[in-house]
Amino acid sequence: MQSDPIADGGGDPEADRRFHELKQFHSAGRGPWAHVPDADWQDWRWQMKQRITTAAQLERLLPNLTPAERAGAQQANHKLALGITPYFFNLIQPAAAQCPIRQQVVPQLAEMATAEWELSDPCGEDAHSPVPGLVHRYPDRVLFLVTDRCAAYCRYCTRSRLVSNASGYDFHPEYDRQIAYIAAHPEVRDVLLSGGDPLLLSDEKLENLLSRLRAIPHVEFLRIGTRIPIFLPQRITPELCAMLQQFHPLFMSIHANHPRELTTEVRTALGRLAEAGIPLGNQSVLLKQVNDDPVTMRALVQKLLMCRVKPYYLYQCDLIAGSAHLRASVRQGLAIMRQLRGHTTGYAVPQYVIDAPGGGGKIPVNPETVLSHNADRVVLRNYEGRVFEYPEVAEPGAGRRAGKIEQYEFI
Numbered sequence: 001m002q003s004d005p006i007a008d009g010g011g012d013p014e015a016d017r018r019f020h021e022l023k024q025f026h027s028a029g030r031g032p033w034a035h036v037p038d039a040d041w042q043d044w045r046w047q048m049k050q051r052i053t054t055a056a057q058l059e060r061l062l063p064n065l066t067p068a069e070r071a072g073a074q075q076a077n078h079k080l081a082l083g084i085t086p087y088f089f090n091l092i093q094p095a096a097a098q099c100p101i102r103q104q105v106v107p108q109l110a111e112m113a114t115a116e117w118e119l120s121d122p123c124g125e126d127a128h129s130p131v132p133g134l135v136h137r138y139p140d141r142v143l144f145l146v147t148d149r150c151a152a153y154c155r156y157c158t159r160s161r162l163v164s165n166a167s168g169y170d171f172h173p174e175y176d177r178q179i180a181y182i183a184a185h186p187e188v189r190d191v192l193l194s195g196g197d198p199l200l201l202s203d204e205k206l207e208n209l210l211s212r213l214r215a216i217p218h219v220e221f222l223r224i225g226t227r228i229p230i231f232l233p234q235r236i237t238p239e240l241c242a243m244l245q246q247f248h249p250l251f252m253s254i255h256a257n258h259p260r261e262l263t264t265e266v267r268t269a270l271g272r273l274a275e276a277g278i279p280l281g282n283q284s285v286l287l288k289q290v291n292d293d294p295v296t297m298r299a300l301v302q303k304l305l306m307c308r309v310k311p312y313y314l315y316q317c318d319l320i321a322g323s324a325h326l327r328a329s330v331r332q333g334l335a336i337m338r339q340l341r342g343h344t345t346g347y348a349v350p351q352y353v354i355d356a357p358g359g360g361g362k363i364p365v366n367p368e369t370v371l372s373h374n375a376d377r378v379v380l381r382n383y384e385g386r387v388f389e390y391p392e393v394a395e396p397g398a399g400r401r402a403g404k405i406e407q408y409e410f411i
Contacts, residue, residue, distance in 0.1 A: 015295050022259040022299035023306075025267055031090040032061055041086075044235040048151065048200075052084045058106070061089065065106075066097055072107030079322065081164035082107055083153045088231050091260055100258045100290040103326065105152055111322035117357075120161045122318040124359020131181050133173035137359060140189050142182060145173055146209065147196035151231040156285060156326045158318045158355075163196050179212050186218045192253075194225035199235055203243050210247045221249040225283075229254050229269045230261050236269035241276040251279045253312060257291050259299040267307050274308040281312030284350065286336075292328035294339040301340065301348040311350040316365065319357050330354070330365065338367045342383025 030041065033050075040046045052058050055073035059065055065073070076082040084105050092106070093099040121127075128137040135143035148163050148171040162169045182188050191213055198206065213219055228235045244250055252273060256262060273280060282304050284291065291297055301311040314337075317327040333352055340349050353362040371379040371387065378390045 019295050019299050022296060023303050025262065025264045025303075026260075027264045028087055028090040031086075033086050033090075042234050044232050044237075047085045047087055047232055047234055050086050051152070052086075052089060053082055055082070058082065058084075062092065062094060062102075062106070064094060064097070068109045069106050071109040072111055075109065075112055076107040077166050079111060079167055080107075080155070080157060080160040081153055081166045083150065083164070085151050085232050087234065087265070088152055091263070098289050100287075100296075101260060103287065103290050104154055104156070104257065107155060108325060110325040111155060113324070114321040115324045118319045118321040118323065119357060120321050122320050122357055123158060123355050124357075125159075127359055131174065131177040133171070133175075134178045134181055136181075136185075136188075137361060140187055142188050142191055144178055144182075144191050144193050144213075145171070145195050146175075146193055146198045147173065147200060149195070149200050150197045151200065151228055151235075154227070154285075156287065156317055156320060156323045158320055159196075160320055160322075175209065175212075179216075182213070182219065183216050189218060189220040190223065191219055192223040192225055197226050197228055198224050199226045199228035199240075203240055207243050207246075210244075210250075214247050221251065222247055223251045223253060225253045225255075227255040229266055229273070230256050233263075233265040233269035236272050238272065241272045241278075244273075244278060245276045248277060251281070253281045253283050254309060255283050255285075256300065256304065256309075257284050257287060258296065259303045262300075262303045262307055270307045270309060280307075280309040282309045282350070283313045283315060284311070285315045285317055286328045286333050286352075287317060287326050288328045290326070292332050292336070294336050297336050298340060298344055298348075301350065302344060305345065305348050311348055313362070314350040314352045316352070316354040318355055334365065334367050337365075338383070341367070 030036065033041065052061060055070065055076075058073050059070065073082055088101070088105065091101045093102070096102070125135045125137070125143070128135050130136055133145040135145070137143070145162075148165055148169075150163055153160075153164055157163055161167055162171045165171065182191060193209070201209070210222060213222060254270070256266075270280060284300065286292055291300060297314075304311050314333065316330055316333055317323055337349075337352050352365045354365055355362050369381055371381055373379070373392070375392060375395065377392050380388050380390060382388065
């Protein structure tokens with residue numbers, strides 16, 4: 001079996017060049033906002049007020065919109081609002097229609113088409129919601145939705161039915177009822193705050209909410225799911241970090257899909273969170289023409305570690321209505337995982353999962369490593385394609401067949 005030059009990181013000069021370029025940290029810059037005073041640019045509230053939210057704004061700033069993008073932008077607010085912060089907009093390569101940043105936040109007309117297998121609520125959250133804004137799908141943990149607003153709107157969003165209220169879902173969290181449910185269920189030891197994005201709450205509102213949850217004796221630790229450090233690193237202020245530090249153990253899952261999203265500004269923001277003692281994990285979504293190749297994914301996971309973030313999950317894109325144009329194949333996801341395992345640090349290898357349609361929860365999807373398994377031995381394949389045997393522990397009272405443990409070369 002021949003080694004894969006891309007996975008090995010050698011043998012393909014163009015792949016090597018692209019890999020090393022993707023791992024570099026660059027500033028997002030100011031772009032069209034070069035004239036803006038630094039005090040405004042660094043103010044996260046200013047960034048939110050200046051978001052690109054209309055087709056006219058988008059076309060003025062990105063004059064080479066394709067017809068599909070133009071039509072998508074005009075239709076966006078009927079399903080999922082258009083919203084891009086000035087900071088994140090500067091990561092778009094204006095001349096590249098296939099820019100991986102552009103693919104994630106610029107609407108496409110294809111969003112308005114729904115394949116027969118796609119769902120408005122692909123993870124079955126509404127069916128597992130005992131009170132508004134709370135999802136209790138796993139035995140010992142709950143998802144606590146705090147808002148329907150995000151700094152920017154991912155075009156593949158699992159909760160596009162809910163976030164931005166463009167589709168008329170009319171989401172209104174009821175904190176008192178959500179907290180009362182958690183307090184009444186002692187099996188709940190883990191609360192994940194998500195939405196929308198919890199870090200869009202003011203420091204004061206977020207502190208009040210975390211305080212109320214931390215006061216529940218059986219809640220062992222809290223988590224925040226957020227894309228704010230990527231879309232709006234200005235929000236990660238020293239004051240926010242000092243406030244969050246009160247609530248340990250507090251974990252945070254961020255969401256970066258492409259190495260270019262990890263700028264110098266993002267690295268600084270993540271460093272502040274890490275210095276506040278917050279364990280950081282990343283959840284990526286496998287997306288066509290964004291990160292569905294081993295060079296991009298290897299650069300992403302290695303760059304995340306340099307930002308003190310553990311690559312946690314790689315999600316197969318949920319079957320959200322209107323996402324078919326962004327969905328990469330499971331076959332490609334497995335190929336990428338094979339080319340990560342053994343070819344980069346184990347800490348850098350995420351768990352590839354499919355969130356089972358209809359509410360089945362996260363199911364790990366792994367390349368085949370166990371080739372056979374019986375009472376005597378397990379036959380395993382390593383990252384190089386070599387095959388090994390490992391003796392199985394005998395069941396009590398069972399005999400064991402004598403035999404030599406073999407090591408095989410390539411099959």
